Amino acid sequence: xxxxxxxxxxxxxxxxxxxxxxxxxxxxxxxxxxxxxxxxxxxxxxxxxxxxxxxxxxxxxxxxxxxxxxxxxxxxxxxxxxxxxxxxxxxxxxxxxxxxxxxxxxxxxxxxxxxxxxxxxxxxxxxxxxxxxxxxxxxxxxxxxxxxxxxxxxxxxxxxxxxxxxxxxxxxxxxxxxxxxxxxxxxxxxxxxxxxxxxxxxxxxxxxxxxxxxxxxxxxxxxxxxxxxxxxxxxxxxxxxxxxxxxxxxxxxxxxxxxxxxxxxxxxxxxxxxxxxxxxxxxxxxxxxxxxxxxxxxxxxxxxxxxxxxxxxxxxxxxxxxxxxxxxxxxxxxxxxxxxxxxxxxxxxxxxxxxxxxxxxxxxxxxxx
Amino acid sequence: xxxxxxxxxxxxxxxxxxxxxxxxxxxxxxxxxxxxxxxxxxxxxxxxxxxxxxxxxxxxxxxxxxxxxxxxxxxxxxxxxxxxxxxxxxxxxxxxxxxxxxxxxxxxxxxxxxxxxxxxxxxxxxxxxxxxxxxxxxxxxxxxxxxxxxxxxxxxxxxxxxxxxxxxxxxxxxxxxxxxxxxxxxxxxxxxxxxxxxxxxxxxxxxxxxxxxxxxxxxxxxxxxxxxxxxxxxxxxxxxxxxxxxxxxxxxxxxxxxxxxxxxxxxxxxxxxxxxxxxxxxxxxxxxxxxxxxxxxxxxxxxxxxxxxxxxxxxxxxxxxxxxxxxxxxxxxxxxxxxxxxxxxxxxxxxxxxxxxxxxxxxxxxxxx
Numbered sequence: 001x002x003x004x005x006x007x008x009x010x011x012x013x014x015x016x017x018x019x020x021x022x023x024x025x026x027x028x029x030x031x032x033x034x035x036x037x038x039x040x041x042x043x044x045x046x047x048x049x050x051x052x053x054x055x056x057x058x059x060x061x062x063x064x065x066x067x068x069x070x071x072x073x074x075x076x077x078x079x080x081x082x083x084x085x086x087x088x089x090x091x092x093x094x095x096x097x098x099x100x101x102x103x104x105x106x107x108x109x110x111x112x113x114x115x116x117x118x119x120x121x122x123x124x125x126x127x128x129x130x131x132x133x134x135x136x137x138x139x140x141x142x143x144x145x146x147x148x149x150x151x152x153x154x155x156x157x158x159x160x161x162x163x164x165x166x167x168x169x170x171x172x173x174x175x176x177x178x179x180x181x182x183x184x185x186x187x188x189x190x191x192x193x194x195x196x197x198x199x200x201x202x203x204x205x206x207x208x209x210x211x212x213x214x215x216x217x218x219x220x221x222x223x224x225x226x227x228x229x230x231x232x233x234x235x236x237x238x239x240x241x242x243x244x245x246x247x248x249x250x251x252x253x254x255x256x257x258x259x260x261x262x263x264x265x266x267x268x269x270x271x272x273x274x275x276x277x278x279x280x281x282x283x284x285x286x287x288x289x290x291x292x293x294x295x296x297x298x299x300x301x302x303x304x305x306x307x308x309x310x311x312x313x314x315x316x317x318x319x320x321x322x323x324x325x326x327x328x329x330x331x332x333x334x335x336x337x338x339x340x341x342x343x344x345x346x347x348x349x350x351x352x353x354x355x356x357x358x359x360x361x362x363x364x365x366x367x368x369x
Numbered sequence: 370x371x372x373x374x375x376x377x378x379x380x381x382x383x384x385x386x387x388x389x390x391x392x393x394x395x396x397x398x399x400x401x402x403x404x405x406x407x408x409x410x411x412x413x414x415x416x417x418x419x420x421x422x423x424x425x426x427x428x429x430x431x432x433x434x435x436x437x438x439x440x441x442x443x444x445x446x447x448x449x450x451x452x453x454x455x456x457x458x459x460x461x462x463x464x465x466x467x468x469x470x471x472x473x474x475x476x477x478x479x480x481x482x483x484x485x486x487x488x489x490x491x492x493x494x495x496x497x498x499x500x501x502x503x504x505x506x507x508x509x510x511x512x513x514x515x516x517x518x519x520x521x522x523x524x525x526x527x528x529x530x531x532x533x534x535x536x537x538x539x540x541x542x543x544x545x546x547x548x549x550x551x552x553x554x555x556x557x558x559x560x561x562x563x564x565x566x567x568x569x570x571x572x573x574x575x576x577x578x579x580x581x582x583x584x585x586x587x588x589x590x591x592x593x594x595x596x597x598x599x600x601x602x603x604x605x606x607x608x609x610x611x612x613x614x615x616x617x618x619x620x621x622x623x624x625x626x627x628x629x630x631x632x633x634x635x636x637x638x639x640x641x642x643x644x645x646x647x648x649x650x651x652x653x654x655x656x657x658x659x660x661x662x663x664x665x666x667x668x669x670x671x672x673x674x675x676x677x678x679x680x681x682x683x684x685x686x687x688x689x690x691x692x693x694x695x696x697x698x699x700x701x702x703x704x705x706x707x708x709x710x711x712x713x714x715x716x717x718x719x720x721x722x723x724x725x726x727x728x729x730x731x732x733x734x735x736x737x738x
Contacts, residue, residue: 001449002426033647033681033732056647056682057371057732077643077682080370080614081699099615101698129625130641130677130685131615159629168629245449246468246500256498260528260537272499274446278402278425283724308499312402312723313425313446316499329470330450354681355652359728363402363426 002242002279002364005337006038008046009369010235011218015049017233018214021201025208028074028194030215031064032056037280037357038219038238042368044069047218052094054213058084061093074121076213077131078102085109092116096155098123098131103141107148119151121194124179126156126172135179139186146187153192153211154180161199162224173207180209198223202232221343221353229343238357239337240364242275243330244293247319256316257308262287270307271319273333278312280360281335282349285310289348292339293322294332301339302326371611371648371733374706375407377415378738379604380587384418386602387583391570394577397443397563399584400433401425406649406726407588407607411737413438416587421463423582427453430462443490445582446500447471454478461485465524467492467500472510476517488520490563493548495525495541504548508555515556522561522580523549530568531593542576549578567592571601590712590722598712607726608706609733611644612699613662616688625685626677631656639676640688642702647681649729650704651718654679658717661708662691663701670708671695 018027029050030036035043040060044067047053052072055061058080061073078096079085085105088095089112097103097120111117122142125132133141142152156176160166173195180193193209198217201208202224215223220236222229229236250256250270255263273291277283285306292301304317319327336342342353349356387396398419399405404412409429413436416422421441424430427449430442447465448454454474457464458481466472466489480486491511494501502510511521525545529535542564549562562578567586570577571593584592589605591598598605619625619639624632642660646652654675661670673686688696705711711722718725 033730036647037730057643059734060732077614080612080643099617127624127629128627129617129619129623130680130683159624159627166629168624243449245446248468248498250498254498255496255528255537258497258528260496260535274426274449277724278405278727280728283720311499312727314499351652355646358647358681358730359649361402361406361727362731363429365428 002275004360004364004366005239005241005369006042006366007235007237007239007369008042010220010237011038011043011046012049013235014218014220014237015047018201018212018217019049021205022196022208022212025210025212026051028052028054028072028211028213029218030054030213032060032076033358036216036219036354037360039366040064041067058087061088061091065091072116076121079105082109089115089117094119094121096121096123097141097145098133103144106150107144110148113149118149119153120145121153121155124154124156124176126175127168128157128159132156135175138179139182142183142187142191151190152183152188153194154183155194158195158197158200161197161203164203164224164226169204173204202227216354219357229341236337236341238342239369240335240360241332241337242273242279242335243332244271244327245274245329246272247327247329258311259309262308268318269320269327270316271304271327273315273317274313275335276311276313276315278361279363280356281310281315282351282356283310284350285348289345290340291317292334293317293319293327294334295326296332301334303340371644373729373733373735374608374610374738375411375735376604376606376608376738377411379589379606380412380415381418382604383587383589383606384416387570387581387586388418390574391565391577391581394579394581395420397421397423397441397580397582398587399423399582401429401445402727405585405588405723406729408735409433410436427456430457431460434460441485445490448474451478458484458486463488463490465490465492466510466514467502472513475519476513479517482518487518488522489514490522490524493523493525493545495544496537497526497528501525504544507548508551511552511556511560520559521552521557522563523552524563527564527566527569530566530572533572533593533595538573542573571596585723588726598710605706605710607711608738609704609729610701610706611642611648611704612701613640613696614643614698615641616696616698627680628678631677637687638689638696639685640673640696642684642686643682644704645680645682645684647730648732649725650679650684651720651725652679653719654717658714659709660686661703662686662688662696663703664695665701670703672709
């Protein structure tokens with residue numbers, strides 16, 4: 001059975017790691033894209049010690065409210081329409097305001113004084129060049145919002161925080177710091193700041209400001225290029241496993257799978273595992289990609305390379321080095337989780353763990369550990 | 370709103386194309402992996418003229434029965450356990466038998482004479498080297514199953530049918546034809562054959578035998594490397610779209626997105642589209658990947674390249690060549706569907722349409738056209 005095991009305790013552990021790294025800041029825990037594929041219903045109870053959650057769409061915000069989340073919800077791209085702004089007020093959601101139309105919606109339709117929607121995350125574009133006001137217009141926007149009674153959090157987003165020495169980081173930090181200082185001096189000393197995603201939390205501890213916005217780090221992946229999840233004491237929150245459904249020995253010179261891409265150099269013991277890209281395992285992995293066959297009796301596991309093309313419903317693995325009483329029909333195979341770590345799988349798939357997590361399909365059975 | 374529009378009429382059209390190409394054969398329409406991501410509930414009504422459906426897991430088979438599918442269901446990897454074999458009998462499911470354990474389950478537990486489970490798809494490994502008996506053991510297995518009262522369909526699977534001139538194709542065809550002939554001569558003239566997936570249907574019309582097993586072709590993608598979906602008169606069954614949520618002009622030398630991978634050569638009008646890998650758009654696309662901005666008033670569309678890194682919740686596109694009254698806030702953007710065709714997107718993402726279809730996440734709203 002293809003199985004996705006979600007570990008809420010790992011998420012709580014990882015949240016605590018964030019709190020240790022950013023002890024002064026409030027935490028907006030990112031649960032967009034169905035909590036990075038983990039399932040928002042499974043994840044919210046593990047985030048009770050967060051100060052708020054962040055989502056990308058109004059539907060995600062609504063889902064969290066329906067699941068009983070009472071604290072802050074930050075809509076990180078803001079309302080998409082004037083109508084969504086009105087709905088945000090009704091659901092007490094705090095919105096990003098990143099361009100003029102959103103500013104006008106907010107000024108035309110001011111929520112009640114006690115509404116969470118009175119708190120807005122004003123987005124300043126410091127170099128990501130996707131969302132946000134420029135330095136001049138952000139000052140004007142802030143002034144107008146403040147005068148209309150909004151409480152402001154100045155927010156920006158790093159483009160390269162994973163790579164601490166990238167030259168854009170210091171520029172983004174400098175621009176943000178300058179504007180925040182100017183806003184506090186000219187508009188209100190109460191304006192808050194939010195600069196750091198997961199990578200920023202790790203790499204720029206002196207710039208955490210009032211709110212940090214951890215995402216991937218909560219799910220147990222490393223957000224930075226020079227430290228592993230293990231080095232950051234993070235726990236993977238998702239185990240993705242399947243089972244061996246056939247065993248065979250292929251002869252030397254036999255090819256396996258679509259495109260006959262892998263050719264046996266010698267007689268090779270292989271196992272067929274009932275999982276594929278139809279479950280969310282990436283179709284394109286390089287020849288070094290591996291999974292682990294679990295020996296549950298002895299609490300051991302054996303790394304096995306994935307050979308041939310990943311298909312929709314199955315992969316073939318080389319079990320030559322696995323004891324015969326371990327590589328059996330029905331034996332459990334871990335695609336990612338405790339081992340291999342998803343960050344390693346991502347490298348073999350030329351992507352990042354974020355994408356693998358989000359794109360697991362609905363076919364695997366979902367359980368919680 | 371991220372939207373996935375499923376077009377059952379396109380699927381029926383594509384099924385009719387299959388029937389035209391293989392007029393003598395019965396059709397086992399593949400609906401595994403949630404009907405290649407289209408949603409099995411939306412797809413089954415469009416397949417009423419198929420003779421059966423194919424699924425990869427027992428849960429998928431059960432789901433189809435619960436949705437009211439009364440005709441043949443083929444479980445293409447067969448039962449995974451003796452217990453699943455028993456459940457297959459209870460649900461009248463026809464199973465592949467590809468190795469000794471499945472053979473023993475079938476011989477130990479023979480379904481009633483009128484059960485669909487009396488029909489088995491006996492898998493012969495002709496060169497894919499994933500599943501199936503070899504030439505010698507398949508004869509023995511066939512004899513034992515026949516004597517136990519089973520009706521047999523000899524089945525195999527091409528490794529390279531998309532590439533008509535690949536040398537393995539003729540070998541697989543020859544092996545299959547030889548064994549089928551021998552089975553008919555020595556065991557029963559009533560043994561059927563099934564060789565062709567979508568690509569086989571297109572490329573090997575003289576080898577359709579009694580059952581063909583179309584998959585990707587039903588969903589409107591080309592299964593072969595030398596003919597487009599258009600040339601095969603197939604209709605895409607999924608439109609994937611989203612909306613522009615911000616517009617801006619980036620200055621020359623400004624970089625966009627994570628990793629600052631894309632740098633503007635000149636001042637460039639860009640649009641932010643609310644879709645990303647968290648919705649199932651592939652994260653890794655090359656610099657030629659494009660989407661289309663829809664001008665619904667004039668029933669036109671404008672191709673725009675995707676610039677910078679695809680993120681979880683958004684992409685940036687170059688709208689320099691789109692009229693200002695078309696590239697507007699809320700304008701619809703098509704990721705794949707009528708244009709660009711998903712086969713083109715797959716090329717830019719270094720994969721095949723099958724994977725893109727299966728790995729759309731649950732975030733986009735699903736509707737039918």
